[in-house]
Amino acid sequence: MVDIYQIPLTTKRGPSLAFYGDSITANGIGASGNLTNNNALGYSFWTNAMTGQRFYSPPALNFGVSGDKLSDMLARLSTVTAARPDICVVLGGTNSLSADISYANCISQLGQIYDGLQAVGCTVIAVPILGRSDAVLTAQQRIRGIGINNWMKNQAATRRNFFVADCGLSFDDPTSASWGALSGYTYTPGLHPSPNGAFTGIAAKIVSILNIIAPDWRILPANQSDTYDATDNPKGNMLNNGPFVGGASTATSTSLSTTAALGVTAAASKGTNTDNRNIQTLTLSGTTTGGSNGQIFLSQGLSAGALAGLQAGDEIEAFVEVRWSGGFTNIAYPYFEMRTTESATVYQRQTGVGQLANPYGISSTNGFLRWRTPSRVLTATPSAGSIQLGIYLISPITNGQSVAGVIDFMSAEVRKIN
Known part of the structure; x- marks a missing residue:
């Protein structure tokens, strides 16, 4: 049709x-x-x-x-x-x-x-x-x-x-x-x-x-029962914990990774939005003392049931809501990525990507923005799947540079399209 x-x-x-x-x-x-x-x-x-x-x-x-x-x-x-x-x-x-x-x-x-x-x-x-x-x-x-x-x-x-x-x-x-x-x-x-x-x-x-x-018609996700089920909810959220529930500083099934310059501290914390949805926050601070340029990100995997339910020809995409308040100092850009491993090959779909040498220059988004990755048509049942939510430091970065920034994430999703 x-x-x-x-x-x-x-x-x-x-x-x-x-x-x-x-x-x-x-x-x-x-x-x-x-x-x-x-x-x-x-x-x-x-x-x-x-x-x-x-x-x-x-x-x-x-x-x-x-x-x-x-x-x-x-x-x-x-x-x-x-x-x-x-x-x-x-x-x-x-x-x-x-x-x-x-x-x-x-x-x-x-x-x-x-x-x-x-x-x-x-x-x-x-x-x-x-x-x-x-x-x-x-x-x-x-x-x-x-x-x-x-x-x-x-x-x-x-x-x-x-x-x-x-x-x-x-x-x-x-x-x-x-x-x-x-x-x-x-x-x-x-x-x-x-x-x-x-x-x-x-x-x-x-x-x-x-x-x-074309006025807004989309209803944003909020229900914790909106999870993937091959029989009863085939278009449901495929992430382990898209609403970021549980956990004291990092939501359940979510981990924090960093490959940033030495001297930079990354801290995860939790909050609550005005509509009672959970917010997962990433805060960066410190002064570089060496090390390599890199990225800092939160990651979360697809559920075992979702991975088992996917097959070659399925098309999937990811969403998240993003907010940053105030400016970034020596942060190039935040990003959101969906990745799958198919027949031992990793495929990445990113959104929010900018230039390492030219930071966003946007002081505030004035609220959450909804980001969407390009979709991916699977070539095989994936052996792994995940999302990353993080930042890249500006490049090149040298010793003695201040790094600061706060970014909030809310309501992450990975869903089948077809």
Whole structure:
């Protein structure tokens, strides 16, 4: 059985949300060997985190290609429309500007992209061309870019199911004479958003629209009886202790591991959220005195019943709610990972990943964000499965550097999709 957009109802989880653009969009996903991740450099990562993962938005619906001009995006429009997304965020044009493509060609190509998406019933969220801090664009190209953005914003007055996520004040710096980004919102060389720029500058604008056109429907997990059972709850939580119950400082069936620099202390503690769910906290402190760079993480395994119930062809994914209050000191990023061992090979699916040399730069998430790993289609019954919740220290790290940070985790899940 399929829905009206021809996506199998057995695999679609919520309205489908696609992202379409150049490297700014492509930065939301990454892959290397047996590891696939949702990357915090991507505005798509933060958009899904801020909307509670209520949209069906797997890596396959990220249509970002590095270096693409608008003409390149238009040339592969049929690939995007074939996926029939319910909603598509479109962000492109900066490479067309730097290639000195004319205003007339740029708006013609954008118009054809919008027409093609809307012809298959897709709601479009257009993101205007972003300011950049690398001084690549000439004065005339900057004027052209603002002209394209003005044309784009006017489309909202004439097109149905068309919205503009204007980042002109949330990402761009209004005091910049060269159309630069706000301080800290890009990383070297100044084109691509940093995690803070992607989160605060771009995703927050997109989310404000999504919350209107597709309000929240997902009910977050809270019931301790929601555990996997092959017969009676085949879509139940496969973790040993996803709600983090029991234990004085570390929840039952949860362990703390560290390979961080010497002098850094990692402490686990327990708390209670305002809705009475358990919070598992990881606190880092100290001053480095040597040792290697590394990671600090909490881990928890899949239940024996869940492992026994999985087989080749099953698709699984993991969720967790994450919060950090205040800033991180010499912490590159928090992360959440699902891993399985299949035929002696370890496969990793991560989310929250950033850059070791460039920390998040986000002072507070203003509450819990719901993270989701990319899914994994099993090639064999796994001999082991687990999640990791932790942080990576900034790299390189030297002696005498302070390390500090507090991160909270709540309601972890691993579930079958099919």
